[in-house]
Structure formats: C-alpha cells, structure tokens
Amino acid sequence: MARTIDLFDMPDDDLDRRRANALSCARGYPSGCTNRAAEIRNASIPSDPMAGQSERVRQFCxxxxxxxxxxxxxxxxCAMLGQAFRLGEGVEADPDEARSKYRLACALHPGPERERxxxxxxxxxxxxxxxxGEPLDATD
Known part of the structure; x- marks a missing residue:
C-alpha cells in the first residue's frame, strides 16, 4: 500500500503512507522499516506521532x-546506516563504520542501477x- 501511494505521487505529508510503512515494518518487511525511518528522519509532519518526540529520540529510532x-x-x-554513522545521527560518528555500511549497500545493490x-x-x-573524500568507485 505504501509503495502504491508513492507511485501515485501522494503528498509527502500523507499519514496513510506512513501508517502503511509502519505496518509493513511491524509485519517484518525491511523496506517498510527503512521507509518509515526515512520519513521520520527527512520529513516530519505535525500529524505524525514521532513529530512530538525529541530530536535525540527520533535519531535513535x-x-x-x-x-x-x-x-x-x-x-x-545499509546506505542510510552509513549516513547515520557518517553524520553521528543516533549513534556516535564513526567514519570506518560509515564506509563499511556504504560499501555493503553497494554490494547488496551494486548497479548499474536500473532504477530511474x-x-x-x-x-x-x-x-x-x-x-x-573517498573515491566514488571505492565500493568494490
């Protein structure tokens, strides 16, 4: 359901998509968890229950x-975990862990990326x- 809402360009503040991602996550689908966490991180909206939490709580979540x-x-x-380690969001910044997670993301989904x-x-x-400051091909 969340993916369908995404595909049909529903607004970023669509609480139904956020609920669908949360439900997908609760049912054990990793992409639902990743998408829900990205929504919390990137686009807070007043009607989202996580909007009332402190920045520290949101980052740790x-x-x-x-x-x-x-x-x-x-x-x-893995790509988003790399960013968390690079920026110290919810965890202490750790450049080595950031590199490791970024490289793992590429190992799992190397491309050439067919996604447009x-x-x-x-x-x-x-x-x-x-x-x-790493070369762009440092993912091998």
Whole structure:
C-alpha cells in the first residue's frame, strides 16, 4: 500500500503512507522499516506521532531501524546506516563504520542501477563516500 501511494505521487505529508510503512515494518518487511525511518528522519509532519518526540529520540529510532534493516540485507537500510554513522545521527560518528555500511549497500545493490532515480541505494552510498573524500568507485 505504501509503495502504491508513492507511485501515485501522494503528498509527502500523507499519514496513510506512513501508517502503511509502519505496518509493513511491524509485519517484518525491511523496506517498510527503512521507509518509515526515512520519513521520520527527512520529513516530519505535525500529524505524525514521532513529530512530538525529541530530536535525540527520533535519531535513535531511525538509527536502530536502519541497523535492523541493514542486518536484514536491505541495501537502503545499509546506505542510510552509513549516513547515520557518517553524520553521528543516533549513534556516535564513526567514519570506518560509515564506509563499511556504504560499501555493503553497494554490494547488496551494486548497479548499474536500473532504477530511474538519483536515489538508488548504491548511488546514495557513493555520494556519502564522496562526501568523506573517498573515491566514488571505492565500493568494490
């Protein structure tokens, strides 16, 4: 359901999509957890129950979600976990862990990315590595 809402360009503040991602996560689908955590991290809306939480709580929640999904071999979870380690969001900044998670994201979803989006997980991970001064092909 959440993916259908995404595909039909529903608004970013669509609480139904957030609920569908949360339900998907609760039912054990890693992509639902990754998407729900990304919503919490990237686009807070007043009607979202997580909006009332402190920044520290939101960051820890997203970090834990990305950690769980990366451990389930979800490429997006690993890419986002790399970012959490790079920026110190919900966890102490750790450049070595960031590099490791970014590289794992590319190993899980290496490309060439067939997705027609700039947000494919390995491309996102490569951009994170570049922000750290790593060569873009440092994912091998």
């Amino acid at each position: 997203t970090y834990r979600s990305f950690d769980i999904t990366c451990n389930s071999d979800n490429a997006w979870g 989006t700039e947000y494919a997980p390995c491309r996102f991970a490569r951009n994170g590595l570049a922000a750290m």
